[in-house]
Amino acid sequence: MQRAASIRLDPDALRHNLALARGLAPGVGMWPVIKAEGYGHGLEWTARTLAEDADGLAVSAVEEAEALRGAGYDGPLLVLQGPRDAAGVRRCAELALQPALHARFQLDALAQAGVVLPEVWVKFNTGMNRLGFVPGEADRVEHALRSAGHGGQGLHWMTHMACADDPADDHNAAQLAAFRSIVAGRDGARSVANSAALFAGWGRGDGHGADEAFRARPGIMLYGCHPASVPADTPPEGPDADLRPVMTVQAPVIGIQHPAPGDGVGYGATWTAHGGERIGIVAMGYADGYPRHAPTGTPVRVRGQLCPLVGRVSMDMLAVDLSGVPEAGVGDLATLWGEGLPVERVARAAGTIGYELLTRVAGRLRPA
Structure with a gap:
């Protein structure tokens, strides 16, 4: 039962905020993150609103990607948590999804699934300590994927920044250096920047490898909320950066x-x-x-x-x-x-x- 209270959504504000993200990292592919029901705005509504302006979309789980494919979205889809099992791998193949792989059990699931994934992302733990292969596994993981035929249309690399909302935190430099070392000499796209990292100027990592294909994953900023947490007493709000509430x-x-x-x-x-x-x-x-x-x-x-x-x-x-x-x-x-x-x-x-x-x-x- 719906209430007298209401939600008003502004599609123009959403598109405006995506354009602002592009301005923070010119030439970088923008893959808006629309997980968690588009940050509460509605998964399908958010996808429809952004479809023409985004280079791809990112969701958390295969189930979210299934819903988008069922709703008619046929563009590139990044699945940030990747498949949980062999059945999930097969769904990635059937739906032309780009899963992010972060653990050994997913490599085992790929071997069990009996399918080949044309585009795959490999996620590394450079200091977030949430999901990701450790840096020393990079060669082994790449060999395992390429030898099985995965990533023929693109084997890509990503990490996630833990402290980008405070650009002066020393943790950031350590993570960026670790990721630069991991991907040095490897083919494929790279992805480092969430909303906070875009505002910090890290749409292309730390500026090295400017000729490589980078993709950003803006999330909260698209919905009009500023990602920065400093200064702690008066952190910036969306309007301070011309972000518009959606x-x-x-x-x-x-x-x-x-x-x-x-x-x-x-x-x-x-x-x-x-x-x-x-x-x-x-x-x-x-x-x-x-x-x-x-x-x-x-x-x-x-x-x-x-x-x-x-x-x-x-x-x-x-x-x-x-x-x-x-x-x-x-x-x-x-x-x-x-x-x-x-x-x-x-x-x-x-x-x-x-x-x-x-x-x-x-x-x-x-x-x-």
């Missing part, structure tokens, strides 16, 4: 309360009125994807002004102090994040990151 989440004010001095609002009465406040009740709660742990003071936008959330977030309601917006009333729309209220600001108030808010919005919300 998702705007809104819900109506459905009630007005006038608590007396000393009255509490919401569960636990964690916020107490001084007297004279106008409290708006908004039809949005944690069941809709709004963070339950958002504290009093978290901004909500009503009639173009930022108003503080007060008290605890309920399952499908929250309270906002509308005292500074006397003209606001029942029926007005409150913006929880999006146009006019960067998602990073709400996430920071709630002690989380914009990624989590975007990907958690529940299916109860109706399209605007």
